[in-house]
Amino acid sequence: MKILAIRLKNLTSIEGTVEVDFTAEPLCSAGIFAISGPTGAGKSTLLDALCLALYDKAPRFAASVESVNLADVGDNRINQSDVRNLLRRGTSDGYAEVDFLGVDGHRYRSCWSVRRTRNKVSGSLQPQMMEVKELDTGKEFQGTKKELLAQLVELIGLTYEQFTRTVLLAQNDFATFLKSKGAAKAELLEKLTGTGVYSFISQEVFARNKAAQEEVALIHNKMSVIELIPEEEQLALQKEKELLAEKRSEGIKLLAEQNAQLNVVRSLKTQEELRTKKQKEEQGEQARLKTALDILASQEEGLVRFKAQWEAIQPDLKRARQLDVQIQSQQEGYIQSQQLLQAARKQVQEQDKRKRMVEEQLHLSYQTLRRLLNVAGTEDSLRLEQVEETLRQEEGNLSAGIETNEKRLERLNAFGYPSLAEEQVKLQKELARQQNIRQLTEALKKAMSEIEHLEKEAADCSKELSEREVALKTVQRLYENARMAVGKDVKALRRQLEEGEACPVCGSTSHPYHREQEVVDTLFRNMEQEYNAATAVYQQVNNRSIALQRDLAHQKMIAGQVREQLSAFQKESTDTGNEEQIQQRLGELAKLILEYRNLYAEWQRGDEEIKKLRSHYEALRENVSRCRLAMQKVSAANEQSVLLQNAAIAEQKRFEVIEKALDTLRRERSGLLKGKSADEAEAAVARREGELNLALEKARKEVETAQNGLSGLQGELKQIASSIEELQVRQKQIEFPEQLPEAIKKQQEENLNTERSLSIIEARLLQQAKNKAAVEQIAKELSEKQSVADRWAKLNKLIGSADGAKFKVIAQSYTLNLLLLHANKHLSYLSKRYKLQQVPGTLALQVVDCDMCDEIRTVYSLSGGESFLISLALALGLSSLSSNNLKVESLFIDEGFGSLDAESLRTAMEALEQLQMQGRKIGVISHVQEMSERISVQVQVHKKVNGKSVLSVVG
Template identity: 75%
Template sequence: MKIIAIRLKNLTSIEGSVEIDFTEEPLRSAGIFAISGPTGAGKSTLLDALCLALYDKAPRFANSVESIPLSDVGDNQINQSDVRNLLRRGTGEGYAEVDFQGVDGHRYRSRWSVRRTRSKSNGSLQPQVLEVKDLDTDQEYQGTKKELLAQLVELVGLTYEQFTRTVLLAQNDFATFLKSRGTAKAELLEKLTGTGIYSRISQEVFAKNKAAQEEVALIHSRMSVIELMPEEELLALQKEKEQLTERRDAGIKLLRDLNTQLNIVRSLKTQEELWKKKEEEEQSGQENMVALQRSLQLQEEGLIHFKAQWEAIQPDLKKARQLDIQIQSQQTGYAQSQKILKEARLRVTEYGKVVQSATSQLQMSYHSMNLLLNHVGGETLELEQVEKILQKEEELLESRLKVHEECQQRLNAFGYPALVDTQSKLKNELVRLQNIRQLTETEMKTKEDIGKLEKETVTCAQELAEQEVALKTIQRLYENARMAVGKDVTALRQQLQEGEACPVCGSTTHPYHQEQEVVDTLFRSIEQEYNATAATFQQINNRNIALQRDLAHLKHVEEQLKTQLVALQQENPESGNEEQIKNQLKELAERILEYGNLYAEWQQKDEEIKKMRAHCTALHENVSRYRLAMQKAASSKEQLAILETAVITEQGRFDIITKALEELRLERSQLLKGKNVDEAEAAVVRREKELNATLEKSRKDVEMAQNRLAGLQGEKKQLSVVIKELREQQKHIEFPDQLPETIAKQQDENSNTESSLASISARLLQQVKNKVIAGQIAKELAEKQLKAERWAKLNKLIGSADGAKFKVIAQSYTLNLLLFHANRHLSYLSKRYKLQQVPGTLALQVIDCDMCDEVRTVYSLSGGESFLISLALALGLSSLSSNNLKVESLFIDEGFGSLDANSLRTAMEALEQLQMQGRKIGVISHVQEMSERISVQVQVHKKVNGKSVLTVVG
């Protein structure tokens, strides 16, 4: 995974669009670069933009746990942990964009953007938008924001937590890590290494054990509520059930016989009532039959009368059909005459417009011609007069053209292009001579500055050599003194006895045996002198480097000045001096001015000739248009007169046809009441069909009434037979009127028997079910108890409610692997120290290799030493997290401010070692010495109003 470019706009203190492209120089060739700037300038905003574009998260919100609403524009509010807070206030939109190389080798671009409503600074914040694109195939990824974030994790190869442990290193967590408790270390290792599964396993084991024990207790409680009846009670219930079954069967048979008798009584009553109803229907049917037969007779008479009327109107139908044919023929002639008359009138109207238009054009042409001739008098000019005026103006134009050509020949004689070319060459030569004079003066001043710097450089080099000798001398004293106050030496000194030989030097006198405080004071004095000498040496060395850099720069400038001066002197060595060139330029200016005056005069005459020529051309065109307009107006008036005569003729013919048509229509309106013959015949046919249909329906109604009457008579006969049979059966029934009461009593008795039988059957069935359930519960209890015992054993080993038990065990192995990687990096940072795990715990201790591998507590480390060890832990975690993934980009955020000059130099050398492994490393720091050591920098500069700008230098 490799970061290619970072772009952002309007985020926190950075206003406008900025870009950091690692494929362009100087960042392309730099293995390590610094992101520098004052505190609060916006250095960490670059890393926030990187995480926003890839994960929709920002490191600065990592510790925000409270959900507190903050006021936004207007009455709107936004949660304090919302990443949209990064949008710079006062702006309407912003974005973060990252180009990176994914795990599959393709180049991708991910863009995170946020805007306010209508992109106005006072609009409401809209939801952030994520866009992902494959730059190699130009494919645009689709999906919701959640789906795109999941795809980005696959493309990058790292989750957000892994990314912030592998690509972004923050030392604050590891400074805490060094001195935290064992449980806290385990939690931090879980967070940093993503191995929280061990805590979840411990908690899951605890929960499983608790659930298993609760299941066993629940089964015991279920077993206690199951009741089984004694064997004697069970036999008694079974016998009582047999007796009740026999009683129920006898009651059911008796109830069935009683219901049969009741049905016979009720059926007899029903059949008698039905016979009476059929008799009434028979009487009503006979009356209906008489009425239907009378209606049938009337309809037959009406049909005969209708047919007689139809025969009587046949002559009128024939006469009406003949008149209809004549009217239709006359209407055709009427329509044709009307159409011809309409078209003739339309042509008259159109030609009237043509005549009007031709007259208007004639007037406009005449008016235009008068304007061109400036003729505003009351008299009318004839066409011949206009043509004479035009001839005079053309002769005047010819004379002025001859004068104009003479003026143009005088202009051409001046040779203006040659004059301008000569003037340009003289001006360039004057500038060249002035540049030679300025370069000569600058060269002399640069030689003086070089002489001064050479003297200062020699003096500074002498001081540096003297200071280096002094530093080496005091350094040897300091190293000896440091060894003398070491822990092992102090312990050895306390064991010396007067008169006994020292095991190191063999001396029998021990002057420092009782003077430990004097030794310590002397060591502190030497240490202070060593530190002061080292600081002075570093200052002189920095000054010497700066002087040499400035001297080399001035010499380079001097060479450039010499080259430029030689080039200028060789361009035109025989051009003369500045005074001669200025006089030549003055003469040329006067000549060019004279040309300008003559050109102005020529231009004025040229404009006058153009106006005269345009006037003559316009007058020619107007005369032609006027002549054509006159011809067109005369022709249009002649054609209009012809068309008006044709309209009058056609109008007379149309009036004759109209009168004949009206007489035929009057005669036709007196026949058939003006109705159409076909319609009248169709109406007669419809009426005849209606009368025939009504007659046929009446015949069917009579036939149906006869059939219905015969059917009622047959039903009465059948009912009489059934009633006779039912009366014979009723004679054998005792007390038929009391049957409903007897049946109700028997139903109650049967119901009571059935209820008792159901109760006993339910108790017996429950006994069977309870036996089955008790057997199943006993089997389930044995299985659950075996499972609960296993979980109890596992819970005793690794289970805990908070997950701490297994977490500490598992993270002990993780810590060993982390220390392996950290010590490898620590060997580059400081060969003096080595990290080690305190046996049986997650605590850390330090091995001091300079003090005979003395074991030291982490609390004894200085601030700079703690930072170096924390940095080694961070780099070790980066190695641990990226074993299966090649990570080519690394960003380290702050932490270098606690280092002295030597420690800072050591840290830089270690980072350079990482650079040699193929990583591009970005260091975010405001430490001046670090910024000076790293030549390629992304500098963040603070401006007014809380704004910052970025520049890449190198």
């Protein structure tokens, strides 16, 4: 990895555009160069620009910078840890750009840029942008800022932390590292080498061991709460269970015998009661049978009378049938004649209607012709031959109009209107997009400003709420004490106090409130008012805090939505120019489209005229044809009307003859069967006969049912009598039958007690079995958990600790040893007198003084210049350690040379020249005059007025 060029604009003290090109002379041939200038001129700004372009971070904005919002332009504020603070005040935009050689050997360019709204100095700061492209092919990388930064890490081969340890070296951390204590040295070494995972491993081992031990303890507690019955007690319970089971069987058997005897007694009583009931039912069935026999005789006599009446009306029925046939025959002819007459009348009406319609059509056609020709008068005054001459004239006018309008259409097609309209729509969309971006940017600025304002208000309100809560708790405690002091019991106790006698509560013989109850009540009311006021104020502040949090969440949601919309609009960018260029092109398109539309309107007017001429011509021609056709239809309709009217008159006469004959038959028929039809009379007779037969059959069934019921009751009475005799014999064998209910109740209670005792014993034995199984399961689980806990305990003893320090010190001891190997290699060039060495068993450092027979010395005995050289060796060693197998060809060293004397400075320069010979290009940032004089190629930063600096490359 190699830095090829750094460019920046309007960053901190450097105003305008500045470029440092390491591929151009004199920097191209210089292996070592100095970045020199007075303090505050802006030397470190070059390194800030380098990190901004590659990582969107700057060394001066460390993670420990406090998060505080500072005033920007207008009412806007910006966090002091925000890298956009590097934009020079009084400028509207700035950027940092770096060309570098990636790990794949290709050249890339990364650009970080920031600007203010509308590129005005008074505008609010917009989000910073990142652009990355490959210089050899011109390919631009796509994606969000986060995605581009991830791709840059892959191209460079180093993370930001690795980059600042490998390419940018600062001695301050290593001067601290050299003399710090062991734990602090481990923490600093962890930060510098990025090996913080060891602390995490140590803490995780400690946490896992603690959790494992707690699991084992928990299982022990689970086992301790399970109670097991002693073996002797379990055997006694088993024996008692067998005795109770035998007793339960005997009790059940005895209870069954007693219930059977009781059933005999109850069955005898039931059978006797049933016999009495059945005897009463037998008497009822005998009465019912007599009634049914009387009804049957009556129904048989009624059926005989009905059949005699039916024989008497047979002659009338026969004549009625003959008349019905004649009427039916005559009725069919009557209906047919009536239908024919109606059809004839309908045809006459329809023909009259058709005649009127064709006459109306003829009249309308002549009216239409007169309207089309604008001629007044009657049909006779208008001749069709004159109309046809007018048709020929209008046909010539129509052809001429069509020819003229086709020429206009050819001119319209030459305009290419679709492409003009498409371009206009595209430009209008782009103009709307740019306007939306501007509006959304302003809306986002407003939302972020509102969020900062709400966050400040919410923080202030939260602080006030905490203070109010403390005050409320204090007042509440005093109020509760005061309320207890005015309670009924306390008042009653206070009234019983006597001066000089000890109070039974506090033991005091002085009672200042004994006679001043009103004073106590007044103090309580005052305290109550103060408590209520404090509660109201706390509730008010709490409500305000909730409202602020809700408003803040709402504003953040709005800002997120605006940011998403803005990103979506920005992704739709096209190469159509800015708003002014788009407006200009839209004006040109509007003129062309207006000219097209005017010609199109002229063509439309011509087309409308042609349509009107064609419509008039076709209407005139069509109405001439209609007139001729209507005249023919009127003549044919007159002839048809005469024929239909003659046919209708003949059909009317035939209908009147048939109607008269039908009336004569109907009068004779109405005097027979009361006007009913023969079928209807027969149906009525059959219906009545059926009803009489049904009634007769029902009466027969009633008689049969009554006979069967009486027979069944008599059979049941015989059976009941037999059962009573048998039950009486069995009851005589039972001793004391009247005492059976009491004996059964007593036996049931005894059986229930036995069952309860047996259930209790069975439950205890079942619980014993469950407890044994649970103990076995827990013991198995305990064995497994104990094995895991033992392993974690051993591991925790080796490397585990709550703060992660144990394994961190062990791991960093190996890292420190490797670091010292690289550092001593560089220290051999810087100072051959000293070697760095690790104090055995610790992270402390000591130096070996080779000029004093390898005497071991403490690092605190070193001079300032010697400490600097050793710190520089450590920094260079870390650079070698961090780069691993990655070839890093650029190195920047920031300050630290001011503490060196001339000889040490010379030694440091020689060491740096050795690094240069290894293929690295080294940049030294220093304001030391002697060092600047030794390095011929320099990037000089000169201070000017108003905090402005300029940059020049000399060599």
